[in-house]
Every structure is written in C-alpha cells, then in structure tokens.
Amino acid sequence: MEALPIRIGxxxxxxxxxxxxxxxxxxxxxxxxxxEPVRVVEAIPIPNVEGGSPRTRFTVSAADYIAAExxxxxxxxxxxxxxxxxxxxxxxxxxxxxxFAWEGLLTxxxxxxxxxxxxxxxxxxxxxxxxxxxxxxxxxxxxTAEHAGA
Amino acid sequence: MSVQVRIPxxxxxxxxxxxxxxxxxxxxxxxxxxxxxDCPGLVPHLRGEDGQLRSFVxxxxxxxxxxxxxxxKTAVADGDRVMIVPAIAGGSPPAGPVSAEASVTxxxxxxxxxxxxxxxxxxxxxxxxxxLKRGRVLxxxxxxxxxxxxxxxxxxxxxxxxxxxxxxxxxxxxxRQVLHDTTWVGRPKLESARTRLExxxxxxxxxxxxxxxxxxxxxxxxxxxxxxxxxxxxxATRYLTNDACYLLKKPNVYGSIYRFEGQASVFWPDRGxxxxxxxxxxxxxxxxxxxxxxxxLGVLPGVIGVIQATEAIKILLGIGETLAxxxxxxxxxxxxxxxxxxxxDPGCPLCGEAxxxxxxxxxxxxxxxxxxxxxxxxxxxxxxxxxxxRRLEAGEDxxxxxxxxxxxxxxxxxxxxxxxxxxxxxxxxHEFDPARAYVVHCRSGQRSAKAIxxxxxxxxxxxQNLRGGILAWAREVDPSLPTY
Numbered sequence: 001m002e003a004l005p006i007r008i009g010x011x012x013x014x015x016x017x018x019x020x021x022x023x024x025x026x027x028x029x030x031x032x033x034x035x036e037p038v039r040v041v042e043a044i045p046i047p048n049v050e051g052g053s054p055r056t057r058f059t060v061s062a063a064d065y066i067a068a069e070x071x072x073x074x075x076x077x078x079x080x081x082x083x084x085x086x087x088x089x090x091x092x093x094x095x096x097x098x099x100f101a102w103e104g105l106l107t108x109x110x111x112x113x114x115x116x117x118x119x120x121x122x123x124x125x126x127x128x129x130x131x132x133x134x135x136x137x138x139x140x141x142x143x144t145a146e147h148a149g150a
Numbered sequence: 151m152s153v154q155v156r157i158p159x160x161x162x163x164x165x166x167x168x169x170x171x172x173x174x175x176x177x178x179x180x181x182x183x184x185x186x187x188d189c190p191g192l193v194p195h196l197r198g199e200d201g202q203l204r205s206f207v208x209x210x211x212x213x214x215x216x217x218x219x220x221x222x223k224t225a226v227a228d229g230d231r232v233m234i235v236p237a238i239a240g241g242s243p244p245a246g247p248v249s250a251e252a253s254v255t256x257x258x259x260x261x262x263x264x265x266x267x268x269x270x271x272x273x274x275x276x277x278x279x280x281x282l283k284r285g286r287v288l289x290x291x292x293x294x295x296x297x298x299x300x301x302x303x304x305x306x307x308x309x310x311x312x313x314x315x316x317x318x319x320x321x322x323x324x325x326r327q328v329l330h331d332t333t334w335v336g337r338p339k340l341e342s343a344r345t346r347l348e349x350x351x352x353x354x355x356x357x358x359x360x361x362x363x364x365x366x367x368x369x370x371x372x373x374x375x376x377x378x379x380x381x382x383x384x385x386a387t388r389y390l391t392n393d394a395c396y397l398l399k400k401p402n403v404y405g406s407i408y409r410f411e412g413q414a415s416v417f418w419p420d421r422g423x424x425x426x427x428x429x430x431x432x433x434x435x436x437x438x439x440x441x442x443x444x445x446x447l448g449v450l451p452g453v454i455g456v457i458q459a460t461e462a463i464k465i466l467l468g469i470g471e472t473l474a475x476x477x478x479x480x481x482x483x484x485x486x487x488x489x490x491x492x493x494x495d496p497g498c499p500l501c502g503e504a505x506x507x508x509x510x511x512x513x514x515x516x517x518x519x520x521x522x523x524x525x526x527x528x529x530x531x532x533x534x535x536x537x538x539x540r541r542l543e544a545g546e547d548x549x550x551x552x553x554x555x556x557x558x559x560x561x562x563x564x565x566x567x568x569x570x571x572x573x574x575x576x577x578x579x580h581e582f583d584p585a586r587a588y589v590v591h592c593r594s595g596q597r598s599a600k601a602i603x604x605x606x607x608x609x610x611x612x613x614q615n616l617r618g619g620i621l622a623w624a625r626e627v628d629p630s631l632p633t634y
Contacts, residue, residue, distance in 0.1 A: 027241060050239070051277030053468050057241035059277075062208055062215065065235050069159060073169070079159040082238055089242035097240035100206065104160030107240070128194070 005136035006106065006122050008040040013139055016043050016110060017117035020085035023048065024115045027058040029084040031068035032106060033077040040080060040106075044068055048084075057096070058084045081106025081124075088113055091121045093132045103128050106135070153181060153226050156233040164191030178209055179222035181232060196234070205255060208235045217256035255280040255309075261353050265307050278467045279307060283354075285466035286310040288375040290363055290391055292339045293317070294441070294451030295381030295405045295458060297329035302459040303379075304347045304354055308466065311347060312357040312375060315339045322634060326448035363387055365510035368394040377462045379403045381455065383440055385432040386513035392417060392425035393510055396500050401474075403461045405454040408439075410447050410482040412454035415473045415492065416461050419501065422474035427495035427502075432517040443593065450482050533589055533614040535626040542566070548587040552620075553601040558593065562631045564623055572597045579608050591616035591623070593634075 020028045026048060033042040046068065050059040060082065072079045082105065086094075091111040093101070101107055103125040111118040123132040154170045165171055171188060175181035182203075186193050198204040202222070209216045210233045216224045226232060257265070257279060268274040268282075285308045289296045292315040303311050319327075319334040319342055327339075334342035340358040347356045359371060363382075372378055372394050380391045380402055388406075395402035401418040404425060417424045457478065464470045477490040499506045533541075541548060550567040552559060559569050570578055572592070582588070582605065590605075592598040595618055602613045616623065624631040 050241075051275040053241075058239060060238035062210060062233075062235040063213075065158070065238055066210075066233060069156075072159075084240055086242040094240065094242055096242075100237060100239045102160040102236050102238075104163060105236075105238075 004038045005138045007138045020110045021117045024112045026054040029058040032080045033072045034080045083108035085110045085112045091119045164189045178224045206237045255284045282307045283309040286375040287377045288312040289379045291381035292343045294326045295455040297327045298455035299459040304351045310355045314359045386517040390513045403458045405458045412480045414457045414478045418474040423492045423494040424501045427498045531614045532617045535623045539627045551590045587612040589614045594619040
C-alpha cells in the first residue's frame, strides 16, 4: 500500500524555496511543523551551524532543535521533520542524509542550482534500518487547504 | 528524586506519545536506565553497542550537553531540565574522506582545553576538531618521516594514528627518528612509538601493525584509514603504497629524503596524478643509494615529515590547497623550496585512460629486487667474514680492497685493507694485478658488488665480495669496530 501523500501549504513551499535560495551557495535548513504527520503548515528557518563544510553539510544546533519543538507545542502542532537544500546537487537524499535520518521525522530535500530554487522531494524511513522511501507531495493552495480542513 | 525527561518527537512512539517522562535518578546514567526500564523501545535508539550514548543522540541537562559535563556520570537533581535531543544533520554527496558521523563526534572538557588553539580558528573550530577526531591516518614506517608526522598528528588530535613497521630501534636511528629515544635501542619501534604517542595524547587511538607491508595485506590495512602517509625508504613499498591507495581511492601523502634534499606531494586519486605518473619505472636497484648508504641530514626528515602531517590534517579538515598535482622540492643546503606542476599521465598504467593495473603486483620483481640483490647480479663469489678472517690469519696471499669513501674509512676500516673508492676505480685499474686474489668490501655489500662487476669487465677473475661488508665484519669478527 502506498503511503499517504504529504500535503504542504503553497506559502510554506514558497518560504522554503526563498530561504534555500538565500542560503546558496551554502546549505539551508529548517523545521517542518503540522497538525498531523501528513500535513505541513509551517516551515521555521534555522541557521546552518555546520562549521566544517557548509556547502555540502548542514547541522541543526541542539538549541534550535529544542526551540522548534517548543514552538510546535506552543502552536498546538507537531514537529514533523526538517528540510535542507542541496546546492548544485539533485534533490535526492545523500548517504549522509540517510546516516542522520530519524524514523518518525520527514526529510525534505530541495535542489538549488546557481542560486535558483529547483525541485523538492520528500522522504521518510519506513523502518530503522530501511532505506529512504519517497513520499508524494501535494501542494495546497489556500482554497484547497480550507477545503481539506473542512 | 524525580526528574522530568523531555522526549523528542521521533521517540515519542516509544513513550506512549508522552512528551515528558518522570524518572528517579541521581545521574544521567541512572536516569537512562530508569527510562529504559519504563520504555524499553528506546534502548536501540539511545544506547550504542558500547553501552555509551549513541553518537546521533545528545542529552542536555539544563541546557548543557552532558558530553561537555561529566558524561553519563553527570549528576541530576530534582527540578533539573533534562532533554534528549536527536542530532539533525545531513548534506549533499560526501565532500571528503571523513565519515558522516564527524559532526556528532563529541569532544570532552579536557579535549576542548587541549585543542583550544585549534578551536578558536574559524578554519578549524569545534567542528573541524571533531573531524580530526573521526580521522584515521596510517603511517607507513615509524622512522625518519614517520616520527615527526606521528608526533604532530597525535598532538593535533587525529583520532586514530596507525603505524606499519617491523624494525627495532637502532642507535643510528636516533639522529633523526625523534619518536624514539636512547632507552629504546634494541627494542621494537612500534612499542616505542606507542609509548611516546599515548603519553603525548591519551585521547586518541594508536594502532600498531608490526608487519612488512605486502601485496597480501596492503588493501586490508589501508581500508580502515582515511589517509595514508608514505614514509618508506624502499621503492617496492612506495609503488605498493601508491597502487593500493589508488585502488582504494585514498589520498597518499608522499615524502622522500636523501642527504640534504627532500620531496613531498599528495597523490590523490581523481584529483591529481599518482606516483607512477611521476616515476613510471623504478631506478635500477643500487643506482639510487638509500639513506643508509648515502646518509641524510638528521633534521631533513623533520621538515618533510611535518609537511606530510600538515597535508594529512588539511585533507581531514577539508581546508586549503593540498599538494595534489604539485611536487614540492626542498634543498636544505641552499635553503630553497621549489615547486613542479605534476600532470596526470594519460598513459599511466594505473590511473591513465587505459589502465592495465587493476590489482596489486609483484613489487619486488618490478623493482628488480629479490634474487641477486646483495651481489648486484654479478653472480660472483662471496666470502663470509669468518672465512676471510681464517684466510687472513692463515697468511693467504690476497688483497682486501675497501671501495667506500675516505670519510667512511675514517670511521672504521679493516686492518690491512686498501682504500679504492668506487668512483675512482676505473682510473686505478692499473693498480690491480690479474694474477692476484682480491676480496672487495664496502659498508654492506652493494657497492663492492658493483666494483666486482666493473673489475670483471676489465678482465679480472680472482674476485670475491665480502658478504655484508664491514658491518658484518664488525658483527662477526671484530666487535670493537664502530658501525654506522
């Protein structure tokens, strides 16, 4: 059985694309919040604190991780996962991404080519030792979101 | 005492969706045990095989990482805020040879003090220091080049320093091999190295491989390392190291020394040429003298070995410009550095466009070693020191010829020998009598083999080579002679 598609707000997607483009040539990253595991309604920008090679790596500090959970809680949402960009690389999770991925957290990857945000893909882990599984993304406009929420 | 532990979202599946779990404990260790008892599903996600916290997980007590406090022994008290925080990181395809866990390798308090001069540099920082700690460097040889390289790599905090060697410390090593000291003479170099390096930095792992590097063990040995530092003095080992590094796609930091001159480069597969592009063929055996024959200024390997350590550290950190594609030449006498551009040879049998070398070779054969090495292939007659002694004492009519240099003669010589340095032999053939018997010797037997070869071509026939040279003579016949 195919996993349910992940719905993501049009404005949320636009915010991720803008931040990923701004971070170029470095990797950008952020947290994803939503009311349920298959619906992203907010993207929080997070600074990439990777010191060694921020062009090919991203790291979220513990303080930013905790802040993301606290913000989710304050808004009555859940922390669903994180997004990060691949400057001049395709939007496919890398070996590094797999090494760090957590079952139960979504991984969104956005390619940025020459400073322009490009394709975006969503992934999760169906099990602790499993490879990444791609999840279908559905972009919600304001109208469809209201409809879906109704 | 009751401490509230905050559980991160991805682990709440194991706590019945509770964001906080209350446990009674006095330390972080006790707290985790209590948590495991309450929610056993957490164990594989938090506890590593060694019983420590998995490297992808951090525990914070009142906002501080316990790895930078007292680790699992960190005390907790009623009302403390304890949080389990997953490491969130990733990246595009791998940048360097350092593995993905680099950014979560923890540094303890002592390490942070020790490496503080690194940590304050923006090119290194705590992130770079963690990379060094994850880094694994293998040194081929614990001698002149390996000594300074090992000392600086260990001091810098490279997490695993491996050494391949099987020699014992000789007094003649101490003039340049600063890893070893007088008290270790006659004992294995690797034991000496381990003792010194562990005393220098107890936070790293020293791995000793007491073996010769061979085509059988090279790939397995190199596989566990990120960078190989070539400090060997044999051509066979140099080609072996080069080929094994290329086949495994690992950077090979090359250095070589002779008398007053040194060379260094980085042979990094896909980023520059390899050693075979620079030297497609080894020199004929015996043509290029070793340090044992030609000598070496003691401080020279210090300079070249430290350059090799610098390159290894830069490779691990992923910073700066390495010597890949460049050959650095150093002349200590004129105190000049020069640089040559190296290009990949498209016809290189290893890294060229139509490679023919796809596995390790017979390097002894490639370098013309093996059979006949001692006599330089003259097929000539050899005589042992004891046999020579017997014949001299019996008053046999033979002439002993020493083909070493006058300054070597000044260190030690065999009573009754005639000094004819190898370089002057061709001009002095008239001093030899075809009817007489000659025993020729040098320091260890190589130059005398060449001398015999030359004499044979000139028509002399009654020639014997003193096996093992004056070194063997000193060992077996006259221990009062100094050896060098």
